[in-house]
Amino acid sequence: MMKKHSKLVLNAIAVHSVAIFCLSLMLFVAKWFPYGNFITRLQQWLYRVF
Amino acid sequence: MVSLWKFYHKVTAMALQGFLSFIATTALFLLFYGMGSFFLRKTHVRFDDPLLHFCISIGLGLGAIGNAIMAACFFQLAHPLIIRLALASLFVAVVPEIRRQKNELIGIGKSLLSLIKSSGFLVGSGLIVLVVGYLCLGLLPPTDFDGLMYHLAVVKLWLAHGGFFSVYFNPQADFPMLTEMIYMIGLAFGNDIICKSISFGLGIVLLCAIALVCKTYCGNKRLAVPAVLVFLTFTNTIANMSDCNVDIAQALWTLLAVFCLDLFIESHKRRYALCTGFFAGMAMQTKIFGIFVLVILFVQGIMAWKGSVDRKKILQGLVIIGSIAVFCGLPWYVKSFLNKATILSMNSDVLIEHDFNSPLGIETHNTFIFLLINTVGRVVSSFWSFTLFLRQHRADSFGPLLLVILPFACFVKIPRKVKTLFVCAVAYFASVLVMEMAFLQSGSSIRYSTFVMVVAAPLIAWTISQLSEYPRLKKMLQTMVVVMVLLGTALFAKRYHHEWKAIATNMSRDAYMASVLPEYSVIQAVNSLKDNAVVMPIYNFSNYLIDVPYITAYRNYATVQELKKDFQEKNIRYIFANNTLDTSANANAFPQIDNKKCIASANGFYLFKVCLDDF
Numbered sequence: 001m002m003k004k005h006s007k008l009v010l011n012a013i014a015v016h017s018v019a020i021f022c023l024s025l026m027l028f029v030a031k032w033f034p035y036g037n038f039i040t041r042l043q044q045w046l047y048r049v050f
Numbered sequence: 051m052v053s054l055w056k057f058y059h060k061v062t063a064m065a066l067q068g069f070l071s072f073i074a075t076t077a078l079f080l081l082f083y084g085m086g087s088f089f090l091r092k093t094h095v096r097f098d099d100p101l102l103h104f105c106i107s108i109g110l111g112l113g114a115i116g117n118a119i120m121a122a123c124f125f126q127l128a129h130p131l132i133i134r135l136a137l138a139s140l141f142v143a144v145v146p147e148i149r150r151q152k153n154e155l156i157g158i159g160k161s162l163l164s165l166i167k168s169s170g171f172l173v174g175s176g177l178i179v180l181v182v183g184y185l186c187l188g189l190l191p192p193t194d195f196d197g198l199m200y201h202l203a204v205v206k207l208w209l210a211h212g213g214f215f216s217v218y219f220n221p222q223a224d225f226p227m228l229t230e231m232i233y234m235i236g237l238a239f240g241n242d243i244i245c246k247s248i249s250f251g252l253g254i255v256l257l258c259a260i261a262l263v264c265k266t267y268c269g270n271k272r273l274a275v276p277a278v279l280v281f282l283t284f285t286n287t288i289a290n291m292s293d294c295n296v297d298i299a300q301a302l303w304t305l306l307a308v309f310c311l312d313l314f315i316e317s318h319k320r321r322y323a324l325c326t327g328f329f330a331g332m333a334m335q336t337k338i339f340g341i342f343v344l345v346i347l348f349v350q351g352i353m354a355w356k357g358s359v360d361r362k363k364i365l366q367g368l369v370i371i372g373s374i375a376v377f378c379g380l381p382w383y384v385k386s387f388l389n390k391a392t393i394l395s396m397n398s399d400v401l402i403e404h405d406f407n408s409p410l411g412i413e414t415h416n417t418f419i420f421l422l423i424n425t426v427g428r429v430v431s432s433f434w435s436f437t438l439f440l441r442q443h444r445a446d447s448f449g450p451l452l453l454v455i456l457p458f459a460c461f462v463k464i465p466r467k468v469k470t471l472f473v474c475a476v477a478y479f480a481s482v483l484v485m486e487m488a489f490l491q492s493g494s495s496i497r498y499s500t501f502v503m504v505v506a507a508p509l510i511a512w513t514i515s516q517l518s519e520y521p522r523l524k525k526m527l528q529t530m531v532v533v534m535v536l537l538g539t540a541l542f543a544k545r546y547h548h549e550w551k552a553i554a555t556n557m558s559r560d561a562y563m564a565s566v567l568p569e570y571s572v573i574q575a576v577n578s579l580k581d582n583a584v585v586m587p588i589y590n591f592s593n594y595l596i597d598v599p600y601i602t603a604y605r606n607y608a609t610v611q612e613l614k615k616d617f618q619e620k621n622i623r624y625i626f627a628n629n630t631l632d633t634s635a636n637a638n639a640f641p642q643i644d645n646k647k648c649i650a651s652a653n654g655f656y657l658f659k660v661c662l663d664d665f
Contacts, residue, residue, distance in 0.1 A: 010461060014523060017454040021530050024438055024450035025537075032285075032541045 065556050067243055068189035074239060075247035077141065082111030084144030087151050089114070095321045099266065100158050102309060105259050106325065109306050112232060113332045115140075119231040120335075120381065126213035133238040165261070169275035177275055180282045180539065181254075186553050187292035187546060188250030192242055193566045195591070195630075197294030202237070202245060203594035205230045209237050216389040219604040220590050224389045226382035228335035229296040242594075245294050253291040256302045256504065257281070262309070263508045267467040273511040280531060281507035283538025285446050286496045288545060296336050301501040303333040304343045308474055311347055312467075314367050315354040323367040330371060331378020339498050340379070342481040347371060349477040350470060425487055432483055436496070446496040448503065451534055455510045455527055462516040468509070475505040567592065568653035569628055575650035575657050576600075576626055583623035585657075588639050591630050600626075610642050614662055624649075627656040 086107030090096070097103040118136075122128045148155075166174040192202055200222035207217055217223035229252075236244030260281055261274035281287055290297055307329035314322035330347060333340035351368040358364050386392065428435070437453040464472070478501050486494050510531065517524040543550070552562040564570045569592055576585055577597045585600040587593060593602060601620055607613035616622075625646065627636035633654025640646070643660055650657040 010520075010523075013457050013460075014526075017457070017527075017530075020434075020437065021450045021454045024447070025533070027438060027447075028285075028449070028537060032537075032544070 064190070064552070064559055064562065067191075067241065067559070071189055071236075071241055071243035071247045072185075074236075074241065074244050075251055078137075078235065078244070078248065079108060079251050080148055081137065081141050081144055082108045082115065083151070083155075084111065084147040085114055085140070086110035086112075088144060088147045091147075093321060095325065097313075099262065100154050101161070101258055101262050102266075103154070104158050105255055105262065105302075105306060106310070108255055109303065109329060109332065110325075113228070113328060113335075115235075116228045116231040116332075116335070117378075119234055120228070123208055123213040123231070124381070124385075126211075128209060128213045128234065130209065130238040130240070133235060137235065162258075162261070165271060165274055168272065173275055173279065176535070176539070177279055177282070180279070180542065181257075183542060183546075184250055184253060184282070184292050187549055188247045189243060190246065190549055190552060191559055191563060192246050192294045192594070193563065194293035194295065197245075198592045198594040199590050200225070200593075201227075201230055201294045201296065202233060202242065203590065205234045206237055206594055209234055214385060218389075219602040220593065222590070224386035226335050226338060226340070226379065226386070227296075228332060228382075229299045233294060246292055249294055249298065250292045252299050252302060256298055256305070259302060259305050259309075260504060260508055263305070263471065263505070264511065266309075267471055268508055268512040268515075269465070269467070270512070270515060273508060273515060276531070277508040277511040279535050280451065280510055281504065283535045283542070284449055284503050284507075285538065285541065286448075286500060286503055288538065288542050289446060290497055290500070295497065297497040297500040300333050300336040300340050301504045303329045303336060304340070304346065304478075304501050305504060307333060307343055307347060308350065308470075311350055311367075311371065312470065314371075315350075315358075315364065318360060318363045318367070320367070320370065323370045324374065326367075327371040327374025328378065330375035334375055334379030335382055339482070339485070342478050342501075344372065344375060345481045346474045346477045349473055353470070353473060428487070429483055432479075436499070448496060448499070449534060449538075451510050451531060452503075452506050454530060455513050456506065458517060458523075458527070459509070459513045462513070468512060471505050471509055475502050475509070478502055478505075563595075567595075568633075569630060569655040570595070571652040572626065572628070572650050572655040572657050576624070579624065581623070584621045585624040585626050586617075586622045587626040587628045588636075589629055591628055596626075607642070613640075613642060617660065617662055623660055623662075625656075625658040625660060627658065 083104065084107075086109065087103070089110050090103070090107060097106055115137075119128060119133065122132065166177060169177070192198065200220055204217055204220055204223045205227070208214055229248075232248055233245040236242055236248065257278050260278055261271070264273040264277050265271040282291075307326050310322050310326035310329060313319075314326055326347065330343045333343040348368070351364060351371075355361050355364045355368075433453055436448045437450060439447065459468075459472070479499060482494060482499050482502075485498075514524060514527050514531070517527070548562075548566045551557070552565065557565070560570075560574070567573075573592060573595045577595075579585065579598050582599070585596065585598055587596065587600060587602050590602045593600070601622065605616075607616065625639055625643075627639035629635050629639075636654055636656050639656065639658065643658075645661045646658040647661070648656050649659050
């Protein structure tokens with residue numbers, strides 16, 4: 001049973017979820033499967049930015 | 051004949067130990083179940099759900115035996131022979147009860163199997179593969195960092211001593227240790243693989259409890275298999291489930307306390323309050339963070355109190371629960387306080403040089419801004435920081451699924467029971483955050499929040515199941531879950547590649563230990579010392595594996611004379627440089643001692659003989 005809600009909020013949360021998923025997927029792969037220089041460099045850049 | 055014996059020995063290298071451990075652990079869990087079931091029958095406490103009855107029975111039996119061993123330790127009666135005889139007698143005594151419950155056990159097994167079958171071939175077989183993988187890990191000797199450092203190391207010393215004494219040289223020796231009392235059974239039988247199998251067994255009971263959450267709280271038992279799969283592939287679970295840790299046990303007792311409190315709230319029967327108090331006490335006896343169970347139960351109780359017509363009974367129940375829980379936890383906390391004058395871990399003088407007080411976040415000289423950033427900022431950003439950034443210890447994180455999926459629960463109607471789960475998870479997480487602010491400024495480990503992940507797994511499955519009005523969104527979230535489960539499975543396979551190799555090639559115990567512990571060959575050299583002198587490991591890492599008398603470095607020395615006097619008084623003649631975190635420091639251990647001779651070294655670890663006369 002869905003509640004009444006703003007579609008904008010739902011979309012915002014969906015976008016947030018996709019962003020978080022992609023980001024953490026990348027960090028997960030970089031941490032546990034560090035076989036690519038590209039991901040490692042991207043991870044280092046992310047840590048600098050955040 | 052000789053070659054036949056060699057063949058037999060080769061085939062049974064570790065396989066026989068593993069097989070015997072499996073039999074012993076099964077018997078032990080049957081004993082817990084039989085005892086718990088007996089208590090419940092005699093006290094006329096009934097749980098309608100057979101799976102809940104199973105989990106509660108095991109919990110009660112384990113708690114009773116753990117507390118009995120704890121009492122034996124207080125009275126210096128914890129000798130291997132006494133423990134073995136007592137358990138054998140108890141097992142014989144509960145055999146009739148186990149036989150009485152045989153049909154119920156078979157029924158539970160059948161219903162779990164049909165649940166797995168109904169989840170489809172791929173999902174079901176994925177679950178079975180993972181569970182078998184965890185079982186295989188549980189049948190190997192313990193090699194985990196914390197287990198070797200104190201979970202097993204301290205218990206081994208207590209068992210050799212016949213009971214509790216102040217292990218002043220191990221800073222973690224006075225943590226509450228109910229689970230370790232159960233691990234002591236394995237050591238009393240001379241087989242430490244049983245300790246790991248017990249940990250695996252507790253993990254299986256926790257999986258049953260997660261299935262129960264899906265059935266009774268989320269109202270859909272078909273969510274059980276996906277929820278269990280999600281839980282099994284969390285990095286935190288992969289790291290902890292088959293190790294000699296206590297976080298899985300703490301989460302299990304906390305969850306059972308939540309179950310029992312809900313039953314008390316619904317029925318107002320005092321016997322459920324007694325069960326709640328006992329399980330809350332077990333959580334407190336298991337780990338210091340088990341105290342958070344009181345926060346959860348308090349919040350749960352307040353929610354019930356607000357909507358109840360019989361508020362007095364709820365209040366009485368909460369008082370009973372709190373009193374029993376504190377009574378159960380008290381012996382451990384009093385012991386800690388008497389031995390160490392604190393119930394927390396003490397940072398010994400010579401432990402790793404690390405600034406334990408350096409806080410996370412931006413450092414500033416302005417106190418107000420400092421507090422603002424470090425407190426409010428950390429609380430607000432905690433969901434993201436726990437999800438994205440690697441935490442202390444095993445550099446672990448929650449993984450993305452909690453933050454990605456659970457916010458969508460705001461868009462669906464949440465039933466009261468599911469709301470209870472959310473509230474429990476939030477109450478526990480808030481307690482972890484408060485603890486971080488107050489005590490652990492450098493951050494906490496994800497495994498302290500295992501309870502949050504236990505509750506989150508069914509909630510993730512439930513939230514997705516409620517999004518049927520948004521098929522595209524639902525499909526997207528399902529895909530994310532599948533990706534994370536597959537990645538978690540790949541990580542599980544990768545992380546334990548030494549273990550798979552050890553099982554596949556039926557390695558000997560020594561060969562396996564040497565393959566995963568670089569310091570093992572030096573530890574073998576330590577154990578081969580015959581002069582009865584005391585060895586001083588620099589750190590308490592791998593202390594469990596040392597069989598000769600040892601005192602871990604426990605203080606700093608102002609002068610060489612002071613050091614010499616202490617070494618002479620304690621008959622310390624060897625130094626084991628065993629810093630696994632920075633092996634480069636090992637070669638220069640105790641630089642003030644000029645005259646020390648290296649008698650064994652490997653992979654950056656050293657065993658020095660100290661000549662006290664020539665300081």
